[in-house]
Amino acid sequence: MEYLYKLLVTLLCLGPICWSSQAAVVDLERASGSRDWWQVAQFYQIYPRSFKDSNGDGIGDLQGIISKLDYLKDLGVTATWLSPIFTSPMADFGYDIADFYDIQAEYGTLQDFDELIAAAKERGLKIILDFVPNHSSDENVWFQKSVRREKGYEDYYVWHDGYLNATGDRQPPSNWLQAFRGSAWEWNEQRGQYYLHQFAVKQPDLNYRNPAVVAQMKRVLTYWMDRGVAGFRIDAVPWCFEVLPDSEGRYPDEPLSGYTDDPDDSSYLKHIYTQDLPETVDMVYQWRQLLDDYQRVHGGDTRVLMVETYSNLDYVMQFYGDHTTKGAQIPFNFQFIVGGQGDKNNTQMNAGGFVKIINSWMSQMPAGQTANWVMGNHDQRRVGSRYGEQRIDLMNMLQMFLPGVSITYQGEELGMTDLDISWEDTRDPAACNSNPEIYEQFTRDPARTPFHWSSELNAGFSTSSKTWLPINPNYVSVNVATESAADSSHLKLYKQLVQLRQLKTLQYGATRYAAINDNVLAIKRSLSGQQSYVLVANVLDTSVSGVDVASVLYASGNYKIKLLNPEAKASVGDSVTLNNLTLQPYAALIVESV
Ligand SMILES: *[C@@H]1O[C@H](CO)[C@@H](O)[C@H](O)[C@H]1NC(C)=O
Ligand SMILES: *[C@@H]1O[C@H](CO)[C@@H](O)[C@H](O)[C@H]1NC(C)=O
Ligand SMILES: *[C@@H]1O[C@H](CO)[C@@H](O)[C@H](O)[C@H]1NC(C)=O
Ligand SMILES: CC(=O)N[C@H]1CO[C@H](CO)[C@@H](O)[C@@H]1O
Ligand SMILES: [Ca+2]
Numbered sequence: 001m002e003y004l005y006k007l008l009v010t011l012l013c014l015g016p017i018c019w020s021s022q023a024a025v026v027d028l029e030r031a032s033g034s035r036d037w038w039q040v041a042q043f044y045q046i047y048p049r050s051f052k053d054s055n056g057d058g059i060g061d062l063q064g065i066i067s068k069l070d071y072l073k074d075l076g077v078t079a080t081w082l083s084p085i086f087t088s089p090m091a092d093f094g095y096d097i098a099d100f101y102d103i104q105a106e107y108g109t110l111q112d113f114d115e116l117i118a119a120a121k122e123r124g125l126k127i128i129l130d131f132v133p134n135h136s137s138d139e140n141v142w143f144q145k146s147v148r149r150e151k152g153y154e155d156y157y158v159w160h161d162g163y164l165n166a167t168g169d170r171q172p173p174s175n176w177l178q179a180f181r182g183s184a185w186e187w188n189e190q191r192g193q194y195y196l197h198q199f200a201v202k203q204p205d206l207n208y209r210n211p212a213v214v215a216q217m218k219r220v221l222t223y224w225m226d227r228g229v230a231g232f233r234i235d236a237v238p239w240c241f242e243v244l245p246d247s248e249g250r251y252p253d254e255p256l257s258g259y260t261d262d263p264d265d266s267s268y269l270k271h272i273y274t275q276d277l278p279e280t281v282d283m284v285y286q287w288r289q290l291l292d293d294y295q296r297v298h299g300g301d302t303r304v305l306m307v308e309t310y311s312n313l314d315y316v317m318q319f320y321g322d323h324t325t326k327g328a329q330i331p332f333n334f335q336f337i338v339g340g341q342g343d344k345n346n347t348q349m350n351a352g353g354f355v356k357i358i359n360s361w362m363s364q365m366p367a368g369q370t371a372n373w374v375m376g377n378h379d380q381r382r383v384g385s386r387y388g389e390q391r392i393d394l395m396n397m398l399q400m401f402l403p404g405v406s407i408t409y410q411g412e413e414l415g416m417t418d419l420d421i422s423w424e425d426t427r428d429p430a431a432c433n434s435n436p437e438i439y440e441q442f443t444r445d446p447a448r449t450p451f452h453w454s455s456e457l458n459a460g461f462s463t464s465s466k467t468w469l470p471i472n473p474n475y476v477s478v479n480v481a482t483e484s485a486a487d488s489s490h491l492k493l494y495k496q497l498v499q500l501r502q503l504k505t506l507q508y509g510a511t512r513y514a515a516i517n518d519n520v521l522a523i524k525r526s527l528s529g530q531q532s533y534v535l536v537a538n539v540l541d542t543s544v545s546g547v548d549v550a551s552v553l554y555a556s557g558n559y560k561i562k563l564l565n566p567e568a569k570a571s572v573g574d575s576v577t578l579n580n581l582t583l584q585p586y587a588a589l590i591v592e593s594v
């Protein structure tokens with residue numbers, strides 16, 4: 001398929017200095033009109049298992065979320081997306097769905113869910129659900145019917161005979177690998193065929209070449225919209241479609257990537273036949289159509305689609321849609337996760353590195369679309385662990401200051417950090433499928449530990465003697481109660497940042513950004529008739545002086561400090577001269593024109 005629409009944003013770059021003229025034009029146009037709710041929303045990701053346990057079993061649940069909605073409202077959150085809450089044997093903590101139409105019993109019931117929607121609505125909060133289209137659980141009734149070849153379900157999943165080799169041993173249909181180590185094909189004795197699972201063995205891939213599957217998944221979306229959800233975050237999108245088999249029914253082997261010698265590691269192969277197919281983009285367009293049609297018939301606010309894809313940006317940008325067809329409003333921008341240093345340890349990244357990341361999205365986003373910024377999620381190391389603990393506030397400031405949608409993973413507002421978890425306590429299948437020597441490379445558990453509500457037992461998360469994952473001992477100081485009571489804290493600054501984002505200048509203003517030198521990242525937001533704001537951040541652990549931000553950003557005149565991190569060692573209201581700044585290590589300031 002050709003994507004002719006790809007209009008590059010006009011981007012002027014002089015050395016490290018970039019100015020997105022397109023953003024300026026778009027922003028000025030929009031200033032006279034209005035923005036849809038999601039364009040100015042504060043999104044928040046809840047990982048339900050670790051948010052709040054209401055009944056003392058050590059596992060978070062829906063009543064727990066309901067009991068904390070006031071916290072979200074107080075934070076200034078407008079919409080929250082929940083990782084999966086559907087019936088599941090929990091082989092991949094809910095990303096293996098046994099019943100797409102019901103709630104996991106340990107999380108609650110459909111009544112609890114309806115209560116959640118109603119309680120959220122009372123507070124003006126929107127609920128977005130995780131939609132996991134690529135696969136179901138092997139315990140899903142669809143899969144069991146497919147195993148038995150029941151009428152209508154024969155081709156619900158991707159089945160294949162495989163081959164016999166010279167010595168008569170069975171071989172899988174192709175060399176494809178699952179994301180969690182090992183072959184993507186599993187032999188099913190009962191049906192006498194292999195099935196495809198791009199994730200765990202217990203996550204068979206649904207067959208999107210079958211119109212009945214496509215229709216079924218659209219029914220799932222409609223069902224939850226009927227129950228009042230404001231949209232969906234679509235999981236693992238790039239994996240939906242695989243290449244069709246050839247005329248002899250053979251699936252092609254994928255070529256070696258050369259990245260690793262470990263033949264079980266999914267990055268051993270280049271996934272040219274199993275990921276990022278054009279059919280997948282078209283499927284997302286169909287889902288957007290379904291959501292828009294739903295709104296036309298039933299009214300209410302725009303329903304949103306957020307798309308999870310770690311693919312290259314050319315592919316990601318296609319999800320926004322093209323000239324004729326709308327796509328997802330929010331294809332997740334993971335540049336702060338995948339960009340930077342290869343090992344995802346970005347603690348040494350300099351200002352140029354930050355600008356490169358910002359620029360990668362701003363320069364490739366199609367004209368007229370809204371940017372979004374995702375700093376972390378339940379699959380990644382926490383921001384403080386990836387970027388350094390002294391940059392926790394700096395990263396929140398950056399995320400809130402950049403133009404477009406901001407999406408926070410639970411706990412980042414507190415500055416939660418990774419907890420190293422022993423092999424015995426490890427729960428994530430991505431790690432459990434490996435071994436005690438190497439599991440730490442694969443585990444996603446460190447960022448999934450229970451949320452810290454207070455300095456009480458189990459961080460106020462649960463009254464149980466044991467929680468499903470251990471709690472980070474730093475909870476005694478890093479928690480909601482303590483940080484709310486403190487004069488200054490990550491949490492307090494976060495709330496102020498959410499408030500700051502309400503300013504017209506931040507919602508509509510033009511954006512100019514630059515690396516002034518290795519240390520200093522500077523971003524200016526401006527809108528005619530409004531005050532201008534400048535974020536200045538020293539991203540390194542050395543102090544700098546005599547820094548001239550003013551001439552590069554055209555930010556002459558007087559400025560005073562609006563918000564800052566403790567590293568800045570200054571005070572709100574202090575006046576600053578942007579043409580001759582001194583910045584402490586990791587200092588971050590947001591200043592406003594006076
Ligand atoms: C056939 O497959 C079996 C099991 O995978 C393997 O042990 C055997 O060496 C293979 N035989 C040949 C001739 O490749
Ligand atoms: C990241 O790298 C820095 C310096 O290279 C090191 O001190 C730090 O421990 C690393 N952090 C993690 C989480 O690996
Ligand atoms: C810049 O500020 C320093 C003090 O921080 C001062 O000594 C110096 O004279 C200033 N330079 C200019 C050009 O204003
Ligand atoms: C970020 C995210 O939600 N990733 C998910 C992608 O899909 C797999 C399989 O459904 C999950 O294991 C990940 O958590
Ligand atoms: Ca519970």
Ligand SMILES: [Ca+2]
Pocket residue numbers: 134198205206239240241242
């Ligand atoms: Ca698939």
